Amino acid sequence: MVRQVFAYIVHKEGAADDTALEMVAAAKRIDPDASITAIVFGTGDDLNAACNEIVSSYQEVWKIDNEALSCPDAEATRTLLVRILPGKAIVIIPHDTFGMDLAPGLSIKLDAAYLPDAVDIEGVDENRLKAVRQEYSGQISTHVVCDISGGAVITARPGSFKAEETKGTGGQIVDKTAEALKGEFPETGRRFIEVVEAEVGDVDITRSDILVSVGRGIEDEDNMEIVHDLARAMGGDVACSRPVVDAKWLEKSRQVGTSGKTVKPKVYMALGISGSFQHQGGIKGAPFMIAINKNPNAPIFQAADVGVVADILDFVPELTDKINGSR
Amino acid sequence: MEILVCIKRVPDTSENEIIVNRNGTNIELEDLVYSVNEWDNYAVEEAIQIRDRVGGSVTVVTVGDEEAEEVVRREMAMGADKGILLSDEVFNGSDGKGVAGIIKAEVEKGKYDLILTGALADDGAGQVGGMLAAMLDWPYASLVICLEEIDDKKIKIGREIEGGNLEMLEINLPCVLSIQTGINEPRYVGIRGIRKTASVEIPVHGAEELGLSSESVGESGSNLKRLDYFVPDPGEGAEILEGSADEIVEKLVELLKVRGGIK
Numbered sequence: 001m002v003r004q005v006f007a008y009i010v011h012k013e014g015a016a017d018d019t020a021l022e023m024v025a026a027a028k029r030i031d032p033d034a035s036i037t038a039i040v041f042g043t044g045d046d047l048n049a050a051c052n053e054i055v056s057s058y059q060e061v062w063k064i065d066n067e068a069l070s071c072p073d074a075e076a077t078r079t080l081l082v083r084i085l086p087g088k089a090i091v092i093i094p095h096d097t098f099g100m101d102l103a104p105g106l107s108i109k110l111d112a113a114y115l116p117d118a119v120d121i122e123g124v125d126e127n128r129l130k131a132v133r134q135e136y137s138g139q140i141s142t143h144v145v146c147d148i149s150g151g152a153v154i155t156a157r158p159g160s161f162k163a164e165e166t167k168g169t170g171g172q173i174v175d176k177t178a179e180a181l182k183g184e185f186p187e188t189g190r191r192f193i194e195v196v197e198a199e200v201g202d203v204d205i206t207r208s209d210i211l212v213s214v215g216r217g218i219e220d221e222d223n224m225e226i227v228h229d230l231a232r233a234m235g236g237d238v239a240c241s242r243p244v245v246d247a248k249w250l251e252k253s254r255q256v257g258t259s260g261k262t263v264k265p266k267v268y269m270a271l272g273i274s275g276s277f278q279h280q281g282g283i284k285g286a287p288f289m290i291a292i293n294k295n296p297n298a299p300i301f302q303a304a305d306v307g308v309v310a311d312i313l314d315f316v317p318e319l320t321d322k323i324n325g326s327r
Numbered sequence: 328m329e330i331l332v333c334i335k336r337v338p339d340t341s342e343n344e345i346i347v348n349r350n351g352t353n354i355e356l357e358d359l360v361y362s363v364n365e366w367d368n369y370a371v372e373e374a375i376q377i378r379d380r381v382g383g384s385v386t387v388v389t390v391g392d393e394e395a396e397e398v399v400r401r402e403m404a405m406g407a408d409k410g411i412l413l414s415d416e417v418f419n420g421s422d423g424k425g426v427a428g429i430i431k432a433e434v435e436k437g438k439y440d441l442i443l444t445g446a447l448a449d450d451g452a453g454q455v456g457g458m459l460a461a462m463l464d465w466p467y468a469s470l471v472i473c474l475e476e477i478d479d480k481k482i483k484i485g486r487e488i489e490g491g492n493l494e495m496l497e498i499n500l501p502c503v504l505s506i507q508t509g510i511n512e513p514r515y516v517g518i519r520g521i522r523k524t525a526s527v528e529i530p531v532h533g534a535e536e537l538g539l540s541s542e543s544v545g546e547s548g549s550n551l552k553r554l555d556y557f558v559p560d561p562g563e564g565a566e567i568l569e570g571s572a573d574e575i576v577e578k579l580v581e582l583l584k585v586r587g588g589i590k
Contacts, residue, residue, distance in 0.1 A: 018546060022468070045504060047571055051410045072494070074467075075466060075467070078461075095528045096489065097469070097470055097486065097487070097488040097489055098488075099467045100446075100453050100457075100469045100470065101467070101468065101470075101486070103345050103457070104423070104453070104454040104455075104456070104458045104461070105457040105458060105460055105461030105462075105467055106459030107424070107458070107462055108424070108427075108455035108457075108458050108462055113421060113550035113551060114422075114424065114458070114551070115551060116423070116451075116452040116453065117451055117452060117453075130554075133450075133451070133452075134451060134559065135449060135450050135451055135556075136340055136449055136451075137340065137451070138342070138559065139345045140345055140347060140354060140533065140556055140557075140558065140559075141555070141556070141557050141559045142348075142554070142555065142556050142557070143554040143555050143557070144550075144551055144552065144553050144554060145552050145554055147550045147551075150550075152550075158560060163460060172508070184349075188466060189465070189466030189498060189499035189502060190468065190496055190498045190499070191496060191498075192494070192495075193495040193496060193498055195488070195492055195493065195494055195495070195496060196485070196492065196493040196495060197492050198490055198491035198492050198493075205419070209587070209590075210587075210588055210590065233589075234583065234588055234589050234590065235589065235590025236588075236590070242509070243508075244509065245568070246508045246509040248512065252491055255491065256584045258486050258489055258490075259488075259489070259490075259491050259507075260490075260491045262490070262493070266585055266586070266587050266588075267546070267583070267587060267588035268404045269588070274340075276507050282578050288581065288586040288587075288588065289335045289565075290582075290583075290588075291565055295344055296567075297345075297558065298347070299559070301564055301565045301567070302559070302564050302565070303565075304564075304565035305565060305566065306565055306566050306567075306579070306582060307564075307565030307567045308566060308567070308568050308575055308579065309568065310572070310575070311568060313405070314572075315572070315575075315576075316574075318572060319485065319574050319576050319579060319580070322573070322577065322580050323580055323583070323589060
C-alpha cells in the first residue's frame with residue numbers, strides 16, 4: 001500500500017517558502033515511496049505562482065482559492081482542511097508561527113495524533129512513527145513514538161529536513177476550492193485587521209559586520225555595560241536574544257531570531273546565549289561565531305566555530321581590556 | 328471578565344543544568360529546582376492586569392502532582408484570586424491531548440470568558456491551548472504579544488509572527504490565547520507575598536470529580552510516548568578554547584584579529 005502524506009505549503013507574495021520542499025523531505029522520511037500531496041491556500045496570481053513553483057516536486061498540488069485567504073487565517077484554514085482531508089490523514093505542517101496557530105486544534109478536529117516540532121523522523125514500523133524532538137530549549141533530545149493508526153498532524157521544524165536538489169517527475173494541480181468552500185467561507189470567531197511591521201531601531205543590526213550579542217547570561221541590567229564596552233572595543237554593534245528584550249534592557253530592533261531580525265554579519269559573538277533554534281534561525285550567512293557560555297551543554301556550542309566555557313560577567317571585561325591594550 | 332490561566336510547574340533551566348540520567352530514561356531529577364513555567368508568569372500577569380482594568384476574577388489551574396500546588400500558591404501571591412489543582416494518579420503520562428482534556432473538564436464546571444496559557448513550556452510543544460480551544464469550539468490565537476479590551480463580546484490582540492511583525496486580530500469571547508513572553512513585565516513576588524497564600528485551601532479535582540474515564544487520560548489515552556532522552560549529537564561543534572583565562576583571552580584576540588572581528 002502506498003502511504004499518502006499531505007504537506008501544508010507556506011508561501012508569500014507568489015513565492016513558496018523554503019519549507020515547501022523541506023516538507024517533501026520530511027514526508028519521505030515517513031515513507032520513501034509515499035504519495036505526497038501539497039495543499040496550498042491563497043488567492044489569485046500569487047496562489048497560482050506558488051502552485052506552479054512546487055508542482056514538479058509533488059504528485060499532486062491541491063489549491064484552494066478564495067479572496068478571504070489572501071491573509072493567513074489559521075481558524076478558517078483548519079475548518080477547510082477538515083472538509084477536504086480524507087479520514088486518518090497524515091499531514092505535515094511547518095512549525096512556524098502559522099503552524100503553531102493551526103496544528104494543535106487541527107489534530108483535535110481530525111481526531112488524530114499530534115507530533116509537534118519534529119526535528120527528525122526515523123521511519124514507521126506498523127503504525128508507530130519514530131521521531132526526534134527537543135526539550136528544554138534544545139538542551140535535551142528525545143526519541144518519541146507516535147501512534148498514527150488514526151492519522152497524524154506533524155509539525156516539522158523549519159531547516160531540520162534537507163530539501164532535495166533534484167526535482168521529482170512532476171504532478172498536477174487540482175482545484176479543490178469548491179469541495180473546501182461548499183458554497184460558503186467558514187465563519188470563525190477571529191477577524192484579521194492588519195500586519196504591523198516591526199520598527200527599525202537606532203542601529204540596523206541587519207547591516208552590521210560585527211555583532212556582539214547578549215543573552216540571559218548577563219543576569220542584570222547593570223551588567224549590560226560590559227557588553228557595550230566590548231562592542232566598542234571591537235568596533236561592532238550590540239545585539240541580543242529574546243530574554244534581554246523581554247526584560248526591556250534593549251530595544252526589540254536589536255533582537256536576533258525568527259521573531260526578531262535576521263542578521264548576516266562576518267563575526268558573531270554570542271555572550272551568555274543558550275542558542276535556541278529560534279535564535280539560531282535569525283543568523284544567516286555562516287559568520288565566524290564565538291560562543292561564551294558557562295553551561296558546557298548549551299546548544300550554541302554546536303553552532304559556534306569557537307567556544308569558551310566561562311561566565312561572561314568575568315570573562316568579557318578581561319577580553320575587552322586585552323583588545324583595548326593590544327592596539 | 329472571568330479569566331482562567333493554565334500554568335505548569337517545570338524544572339527551572341536558569342537554576343539547573345538539565346542533564347540526562349544514567350540510563351537515558353529521564354532527565355536527572357535529583358536536586359532539580361522547579362519553578363513556574365516562564366511563559367505562564369506573563370499569562371498570569373496579563374490576566375491580573377485585565378482584571379484590574381475591567382473587573383472579574385483570575386483563577387489559576389494546573390495539572391500535576393501535589394508538589395504542583397506550590398506554583399499555584401506562587402501565582403496567587405502574584406494576585407490571582409483562586410487556584411485549582413487537577414491531580415490524580417491516572418493523569419500520569421498524559422500527552423498534550425490528555426492534559427487539554429483534563430483542563431476542558433474543569434472549564435466546563437465553571438464559567439469563563441477568557442483562557443490564557445503560556446505559548447510554550449519545558450517540552451517546547453506549545454499545544455495545550457490550541458487543543459483546548461478546539462475541544463471547546465472556542466476561537467484560538469497563539470503567540471499573543473499585545474492585548475486590549477474592546478467590549479464584553481470581543482478583544483483586540485496582536486500575534487508575534489516572523490520577523491517580529493505583529494498580526495493584529497479581533498477575536499470573540501470566550502476564547503483561548505497563548506501568551507508570548509514580553510507582553511508585560513511580570514511583577515515580583517516576595518517571600519512575604521508567598522507566605523500570605525501558604526494557608527489558602529487549594530481545591531484538588533481528580534478524574535472522578537471531573538467525570539473523566541481513566542482510558543481517556545494518562546498513558547492509555549496518549550498517542551505520543553517518549554522512548555528515551557539523549558544529548559543531541561554535537562556534530563562538529565565549536566573548538567573549545569582551553570587553558571588559563573589569560574591564555575584563552577590571548578587566543579581569542581588573535582582569532583578575532585585574523586577573522587576581522589576587531590575593526
